[in-house]
Amino acid sequence: VTLVESGGGSVQAGGSLTLSCRASQFTPTLDCISWFRLAPGDKEREGVAAIDRDRKIVSYADSVKGRFAISKDEIENILYLHMNNLKPEDSATYYCRCLERSRWVPWAQGTQVTVSL
DSSP: OOEEEEOOEEEETTOOEEEEEEESSOOTTEEEEEEEEEOTTOSSOEEEEEEOTTSOOEEEOTTTTTTEEEEEETTTTEEEEEEOSOOGGGOEEEEEEEEETTEEOOOOOOEEEEEEO
């Protein structure tokens, strides 16, 4: 399975973006459940948002609470990250994390988000 993240771009502070994550080919057994990001200069990805497999509980990093929202289109099997009121510190490459038949799918290329003042 190959993941494809999209929707990144360059925006000014206060702007919005919606990121999408899907498989390169429709894979009904794919279960994408979280978003991570890797900021320039950081060595490890930071968990940003997650949704449990029953779609009942969501969690967010403190730094994005109230600004980001994770959601999923169950029919198309696409994971979204809606990002509002973006700040320069949100600039990073964003990655989705997915399971396929109970195994983690390898990280993909991510999608770049750049927020300027």
